[in-house]
Amino acid sequence: MDYHTVSTTCVYCGAGCGLWLEVLDGEIIGVLPDKEHPVSRGMLCIKGWNVASFVTHPDRLRTPLIRRGKAFEEASWDEALDLVAEKLTTARDKSGPDSVGFLASAKCTNEENYLIQKLARAVVRTNNVDHCARL
Amino acid sequence: MIDQVRSHVAEKLEELDGVVALRRTSAGTAPSLFKKGDDVSQLELTPRYGLASIVSTLQKHDPEARLGVVARGCDVRALVEMAKRELVDPDRLFILGVACTAEEAEECHCADPAPHTEGWPESEVVGEPVAAGSPDPLVAEYDGMSLDERRDFWERQFAKCFKCYGCRNICPECFCESCALEDPLWVERGVLGPPFPVFHLIRAMHMAGRCVACRQCELTCPAHIPLTVLYDLMRRDVEDLLGYVPGQDIEALPPLSLNLEEAPLQQELE
Numbered sequence: 443m444d445y446h447t448v449s450t451t452c453v454y455c456g457a458g459c460g461l462w463l464e465v466l467d468g469e470i471i472g473v474l475p476d477k478e479h480p481v482s483r484g485m486l487c488i489k490g491w492n493v494a495s496f497v498t499h500p501d502r503l504r505t506p507l508i509r510r511g512k513a514f515e516e517a518s519w520d521e522a523l524d525l526v527a528e529k530l531t532t533a534r535d536k537s538g539p540d541s542v543g544f545l546a547s548a549k550c551t552n553e554e555n556y557l558i559q560k561l562a563r564a565v566v567r568t569n570n571v572d573h574c575a576r577l
Numbered sequence: 578m579i580d581q582v583r584s585h586v587a588e589k590l591e592e593l594d595g596v597v598a599l600r601r602t603s604a605g606t607a608p609s610l611f612k613k614g615d616d617v618s619q620l621e622l623t624p625r626y627g628l629a630s631i632v633s634t635l636q637k638h639d640p641e642a643r644l645g646v647v648a649r650g651c652d653v654r655a656l657v658e659m660a661k662r663e664l665v666d667p668d669r670l671f672i673l674g675v676a677c678t679a680e681e682a683e684e685c686h687c688a689d690p691a692p693h694t695e696g697w698p699e700s701e702v703v704g705e706p707v708a709a710g711s712p713d714p715l716v717a718e719y720d721g722m723s724l725d726e727r728r729d730f731w732e733r734q735f736a737k738c739f740k741c742y743g744c745r746n747i748c749p750e751c752f753c754e755s756c757a758l759e760d761p762l763w764v765e766r767g768v769l770g771p772p773f774p775v776f777h778l779i780r781a782m783h784m785a786g787r788c789v790a791c792r793q794c795e796l797t798c799p800a801h802i803p804l805t806v807l808y809d810l811m812r813r814d815v816e817d818l819l820g821y822v823p824g825q826d827i828e829a830l831p832p833l834s835l836n837l838e839e840a841p842l843q844q845e846l847e
Contacts, residue, residue: 449604
């Protein structure tokens with residue numbers, strides 16, 4: 443029997459609370475708040491307490507999905523990214539850069555959010571950049 | 578004292594399947610299961626995480642495993658209460674009790690900062706027990722309040738709650754598979770704050786005869802609600818009315834599991 447705790451950061455919001463995932467024989471069984479974390483200091487909100495629940499959730503996506511007609515079909519990353527690049531280019535060239543909007547996210551790192559606004563401004567040439575909270 | 582603990586654990590790992598204790602890694606210090614051959618210099622005693630629930634989970638996962646745990650006074654009390662409810666098997670658990678320091682006792686306002694392992698089949702204690710910490714001044718302040726003032730006090734405190742369920746999640750004595758606090762009959766979903774005073778009083782009632790004053794609930798409450806005071810008051814009543822102190826005596830059965838003939842009231846109710 444092997445039990446240990448793995449340090450990680452909550453994915454849900456920009457606070458970035460520290461927590462420990464409890465791992466028992468290779469399976470995540472629970473969450474403990476990190477008492478030494480400078481931001482969260484041993485406290486978590488309800489989302490942090492339940493952060494492990496999506497890891498092995500049956501609804502979790504395991505491959506990219508492309509919608510064809512009414513159905514979502516499994517695809518490879520190359521297929522999916524090629525399609526996205528093609529469609530963004532078409533939208534920009536046919537309907538203008540401002541026909542595209544970009545939504546960043548607190549679940550992403552600062553660096554990832556920097557990249558998406560760079561893509562928006564430098565490549566698609568729009569400053570329609572906002573946050574997923576707008577949804 | 579930490580060296581004593583480490584060498585005791587290293588010794589015991591020769592015969593046990595594992596010892597639950599805090600392990601320090603580059604990521605920080607958190608509960609872990611030490612196994613034979615592990616580096617016991619990584620074993621720490623702080624920060625204070627509750628280890629009783631982890632023991633219960635591991636024993637349930639492997640009903641044959643013989644484990645040990647490095648336990649403070651509050652962990653031992655929690656394990657004693659869990660043993661009475663068959664959540665922990667004392668015959669397969671070696672307790673290495675560790676006495677808290679005077680600073681720790683004071684920080685927790687702990688009435689009994691020493692591990693009491695009398696009655697537990699296999700145990701050892703390291704460190705000299707220190708005197709109790711001074712009582713929480715909030716309890717005395719509360720005792721001086723009128724009924725209206727008390728109601729106002731709790732109304733203000735409970736209004737801070739945003740239903741993280743941390744108090745319930747971290748409590749070693751909370752083990753119900755279907756929790757009343759998740760039953761929409763008592764606690765409406767999708768509504769903040771929690772229904773006053775039902776949410777917190779349900780927990781307080783469930784803590785009667787169970788709360789061992791480990792304080793993990795209050796330490797994890799992001800709204801800084803004085804939960805130990807709430808459960809302290811309950812614990813005081815249970816001691817006055819039924820002469821029962823959770824975690825003190827492994828032979829004493831929880832009074833709420835008995836009827837009034839088996840566990841009579843020791844005081845007239847006002």
